Amino acid sequence: MSLTLEDPRVIEFDVRTDEMLVNMGPQHPSTHGVLRLLLRTDGEIIHEITPHIGYLHRCAEKIGENLATPQWVPYTDRMDYLAGMNMNLGMALAVEKLIGMEVPEKAMTIRVLVAELGRIASHLVGMGAYGLDLGTFSPFLYAFREREIILDLFEELCGARLTYSYFTIGGATHDLPDIIPIPPGLAALTKRNKNMKLTWLEAVEMFLNWLEPRIQEYHTLLTRNQIFIKRTAGLGILTKELAISHGCTGPVLRGSGVDFDLRRDGEPIYTRYYAGYDFDVISAPFEDAPREVVLGDNWCRFYVRMLEVVQAIKLVRQAMAKYPKSQGTYRVPYKMSAKLPVDEAYLETECPRGAMGFYIVGNDKAEPFRARAKSSCFCNLSVTAPLCEGFLLADIPAIVGSLDVVMGEIDR
Amino acid sequence: MIAEDLHKLLITEFGESAITGSNFTAKDPWIEVATVAIVDVARFLKHDERTQFDHLNDLTGVDYFEPDAKKVAKFNHQPHVEVVYHLTSYALRHRITIKVKVPRWKDEATKTIPEVPSVTSIWAIADWHERECYDLVGVNFTDHPNLRRILCPEDWEGHPLRKDYDMPLEYHGVRGK
Numbered sequence: 341m342s343l344t345l346e347d348p349r350v351i352e353f354d355v356r357t358d359e360m361l362v363n364m365g366p367q368h369p370s371t372h373g374v375l376r377l378l379l380r381t382d383g384e385i386i387h388e389i390t391p392h393i394g395y396l397h398r399c400a401e402k403i404g405e406n407l408a409t410p411q412w413v414p415y416t417d418r419m420d421y422l423a424g425m426n427m428n429l430g431m432a433l434a435v436e437k438l439i440g441m442e443v444p445e446k447a448m449t450i451r452v453l454v455a456e457l458g459r460i461a462s463h464l465v466g467m468g469a470y471g472l473d474l475g476t477f478s479p480f481l482y483a484f485r486e487r488e489i490i491l492d493l494f495e496e497l498c499g500a501r502l503t504y505s506y507f508t509i510g511g512a513t514h515d516l517p518d519i520i521p522i523p524p525g526l527a528a529l530t531k532r533n534k535n536m537k538l539t540w541l542e543a544v545e546m547f548l549n550w551l552e553p554r555i556q557e558y559h560t561l562l563t564r565n566q567i568f569i570k571r572t573a574g575l576g577i578l579t580k581e582l583a584i585s586h587g588c589t590g591p592v593l594r595g596s597g598v599d600f601d602l603r604r605d606g607e608p609i610y611t612r613y614y615a616g617y618d619f620d621v622i623s624a625p626f627e628d629a630p631r632e633v634v635l636g637d638n639w640c641r642f643y644v645r646m647l648e649v650v651q652a653i654k655l656v657r658q659a660m661a662k663y664p665k666s667q668g669t670y671r672v673p674y675k676m677s678a679k680l681p682v683d684e685a686y687l688e689t690e691c692p693r694g695a696m697g698f699y700i701v702g703n704d705k706a707e708p709f710r711a712r713a714k715s716s717c718f719c720n721l722s723v724t725a726p727l728c729e730g731f732l733l734a735d736i737p738a739i740v741g742s743l744d745v746v747m748g749e750i751d752r
Numbered sequence: 753m754i755a756e757d758l759h760k761l762l763i764t765e766f767g768e769s770a771i772t773g774s775n776f777t778a779k780d781p782w783i784e785v786a787t788v789a790i791v792d793v794a795r796f797l798k799h800d801e802r803t804q805f806d807h808l809n810d811l812t813g814v815d816y817f818e819p820d821a822k823k824v825a826k827f828n829h830q831p832h833v834e835v836v837y838h839l840t841s842y843a844l845r846h847r848i849t850i851k852v853k854v855p856r857w858k859d860e861a862t863k864t865i866p867e868v869p870s871v872t873s874i875w876a877i878a879d880w881h882e883r884e885c886y887d888l889v890g891v892n893f894t895d896h897p898n899l900r901r902i903l904c905p906e907d908w909e910g911h912p913l914r915k916d917y918d919m920p921l922e923y924h925g926v927r928g929k
Contacts, residue, residue, distance in 0.1 A: 394903040401888070402912055437779060584806050584842065587877030600842055607847075682828050685779040686838050686849065688809060697810050697838070703828060710913075714810040722880045751903060 359387065364736065366395050372469065372740070373747030377724070381733060389728045389736075391721060396751035404711025408676045409435045409700070412711060414505040416698075419713060420749040421502055422465050423692045425458030425494070427749075428507040430689035431713075434698035435509050437609050438685035439678070444668025447511030448613050453659035454497065454506065456652040457544070460551070461490040462692035463645045463652070466744040470642060471562055473741035474571050479562050485525065486554070489547050492523030496540060511671030516540050516663070526550070541660055548653050555650060563639075563646060569630050572638035576727045576739035579636055586726075587719035590694025591648065592743055594623040595641035602690040610689055617658050622647040638742035645744070648692075677706050684710075693717050693744055713752055717745040753802065753846050755781035761803070765796060772853075780838075782849035787868055790852050794871045797839060797850075805839035805848065808871075811881035812836050813889030817856060817915040831856050835868050835891055854891070856914075865911070870896040888913040 365376035374395035380388040400419060404412045409431075416431040417424030429451055436443065443451075468483030491501045496517050498506040506512055517540045526543060527534040530550055538546075562568050578588070583596040593600060601621040603614045624640040626633070633639045680702025688697040694716025703709035720743045727739050753761075755776050762771045766789055773784035785793045797805040814834045818827040837850040854866035865886075870893040871878045882893040883902040890911030893899055901908060910917050921928045 394901075394905070397903040399912060405913075440779075582876075585876040587808055587875065587881075598842060605845060683779050686810065686836075695809070699810060699812060699836070699838070701814055709816075710814045712810070712812050714812070718880065718884075719877050722877055 423462040446666040573632035596636035808875035809838040
């Protein structure tokens with residue numbers, strides 16, 4: 341039926357609105373840090389979106405050129421501050437690749453165990469913050485309740501709660517602790533005596549036993565929630581071609597249907613850590629997805645993260661079983677003054693947010709000649725413009741949130 | 753495909769004048785490509801079915817220069833700037849590093865930064881990576897659609913990852929050193 345002048349809807353076509361420039365950020369709460377989006381909108385429709393980054397630029401690469409490689413490790417966990425462990429690991433591995441160092445089995449087991457715990461913590465924040473972007477507050481509280489216990493465990497491990505600097509060149513700074521007081525959060529949740537002492541591994545086991553059944557609750561709360569599905573499914577569709585061309589990695593890439601995970605498909609120096617572990621690489625499409633879901637949309641990216649938590653739990657359990665049998669020490673010594681060879685190495689590792697690359701150029705000095713951190717979020721954020729243009733203003737938090745960016749890593 | 757075979761393939765396709773060097777003993781084997789040929793080589797690497805490098809992992813620049821005159825004798829490299837492309841193929845699961853070497857300055861007297869053709873038309877992510885490389889290392893990517901600074905403020909002067917970069921004493925009333 342064509343519209344006639346009498347039809348009240350015709351006014352929609354008659355009244356023209358002006359284009360408007362809207363600044364979103366850099367302090368907007370749903371931009372996950374200091375991201376500024378400059379929008380050209382026509383009413384509620386976005387015609388153009390330009391991300392402006394760099395508000396958190398701390399010259400990490402320039403600093404890296406003036407420090408010995410173990411000294412640069414603390415700067416890496418301040419890049420992606422939600423997954424410091426994984427960042428430390430990526431940096432340490434890149435240097436080990438450059439100098440041709442092999443770490444003992446025990447250090448490898450510790451690295452897998454702790455890095456996967458870090459992945460759980462990071463994805464929990466990703467889940468909680470995404471719920472917050474979409475206007476639901478409670479998943480955020482649940483996510484932080486769980487993450488708190490991981491942070492307590494990490495505190496027992498290395499003394500820090502956020503910026504760990506735990507992995508260093510040659511292994512880890514400490515072995516896993518033996519007897520620890522039970523983390524207060526864990527004691528409260530599992531109704532144990534808060535003065536209880538147990539081994540660190542027992543505490544991890546207790547935490548995983550507690551977390552595993554809760555994942556189903558998050559699915560009820562968010563993943564299968566009709567409001568959540570309406571806000572995410574079929575929106576922000578990132579095609580496989582666009583994702584690859586824009587260099588997207590991690591859950592963003594796998595949400596678009598590319599079955600690629602560096603833990604399985606990366607370079608041998610990294611994949612040998614995961615050799616012998618049984619885990620699945622999660623990638624879209626999903627058979628159990630609601631019917632509104634399209635391959636590569638917000639919901640797929642979110643669901644990849646949720647399922648990766650389950651896989652990470654599986655990996656942590658295997659690493660815990662392997663740890664007592666592992667040979668060797670937790671660290672091989674690496675001298676701060678050891679000179680890097682005149683060579684260069686680029687290595688990507690699978691961080692929770694994607695493939696984080698470190699490129700180290702040595703030049704016969706302890707300090708790298710060039711220390712480069714290639715950020716995964718940097719690439720993931722670059723798809724904002726093609727994803728958001730033509731959509732509604734209110735969909736921006738849903739789309740940008742689903743990319744799960746951390747500005748500290750983008751700006752370095 | 754291993755680096756040696758890839759090098760042979762590129763030589764037969766583009767000739768010795770375009771493929772100017774290689775190093776297969778490095779940790780990441782690399783192939784050096786002439787500046788003028790980089791766009792053609794990149795297009796070939798992405799689209800040819802034997803290579804299929806559809807993923808640009810990283811694009812960055814390295815400034816090979818020793819600012820301290822006393823240490824120049826011990827410096828292992830001739831002064832130059834390198835643009836480094838790390839490539840992966842999702843289909844064939846192989847990797848390669850491509851390098852383009854340019855002089856540090858296009859014009860030494862006026863400190864004009866060197867030019868490298870942009871590969872934005874081949875990998876969309878090169879847009880942001882090249883902006884960052886321009887911003888921090890100081891390489892002018894010709895034919896780039898939007899070559900602006902990305903991490904530093906727009907009115908920043910100089911390119912911080914140059915080895916002879918001097919930190920400014922003052923920026924809009926904020927003291928530097």
